[in-house]
Amino acid sequence: MLRSPSRFVRNWLTAAAVGSLLVGCGSSSEESANDKARPAAKTEVTVEPIKASTELTDTNGVKVSLEKKPERIVCLFALCDDILTELGIVPTATNSAVLAHPDFLGEEKAKEVAIIPGGFIAPEVEAILSHKPDLVIGLGDTHGKLAPALKGATTFWAMQPETWQDSVGYLRDTAALTGRTAQGEKAERAFRVKLAEAEKTPSDRTALVIYGSDENFGVATPEGDVAASLFPKIADYPWKSRGVEGSYSLEEILAKDVDVLFVETLSFGDAEGELSEKLAGNPLWGKIPAVKNGDVHEVDPEVWAKGRGTRSLGIVLDEATAALR
Secondary structure: OOOOOOHHHHHHHOOOOOOOOOOOOOOHHHHHHHHHHOOOOOOOOOOOOOOOOOEEEOOOOOEEEOOOOOOOEEEOOHHHHHHHHHOOOOOOEEOOOHHHOOOOOOHHHHOOOEEOOOOOOOOOHHHHHHOOOOEEEEEHHHHHHHHHHHEOOEEEEEEOOOOHHHHHHHHHHHHHHHOOHHHHHHHHHHHHHHHHHHHHOOOOOEEEEEEEOOOOOEEOOOOOOOOHHHHHHHOEOOOOOOOOOOOOOHHHHHHOOOOEEEEEEOOOOOOOOOHHHHHOOOOOHHHOHHHHOOOEEEEOHHHHHHHOOHHHHHHHHHHHHHHHO
């Protein structure tokens, strides 16, 4: 059996879904048949105007209020870096490595951005405040505990993205707060157009995205993993959330005849090597069609697992659609 990924990993990726599967009338087989017959809703490419404001209720119902347009922003997770890059803003400090990606700032310019010590799980409050931020953006279920320590010194904004629609909402909210409304509308439109184009010719191949550092890996599901939320639009993606402690057995994965595998290798401490290499010794792993046919793709976890924003998701779409052809 595949063991459920650790809570540490799930907090990092926000990969575990919160909430339950849709419940409705009729049997599960009827629902499954109806879902298969029903075409997915097409992505709307029209972008509503964004209005600048220093006060708003964000896409998840959190109220954000600033005295003025923020100029010094500290990012505690990669969605913040992604959004700021889309808006043409360089964060004052970050603890993410996504800025070094060539489609973001690139390695040299990324080195100019200060790094918050303490890592993703426990960024140091003193270091955050030393940058005199107007706004600190973090992941709600990981960094929410920092809010009391930051209160009175700066504004802390807890984001909790689970789908690509959430990420677009946060892009719009940040564009409004920073006054970068034109940049926000442009970035949203570019992403929507790319997604709409990709869904015009969806692949009939079965895809799977997994993440982890060793045999203790998990399946990314559309209900709680932002990158995975794109896949039902572009491929056969039969993976649904089983809750915080749920997992899939390797036998179940084999039964789905996965054609294309995307692997997000996470590094912890001294862990080295790609996840797909570590799984190569498992005889069941070798029976998966994607493995047998050499269609396993190790992807950049900074973009696929952590980025979550429209720039990262655009890269995911490019790489995924190319592999699924």
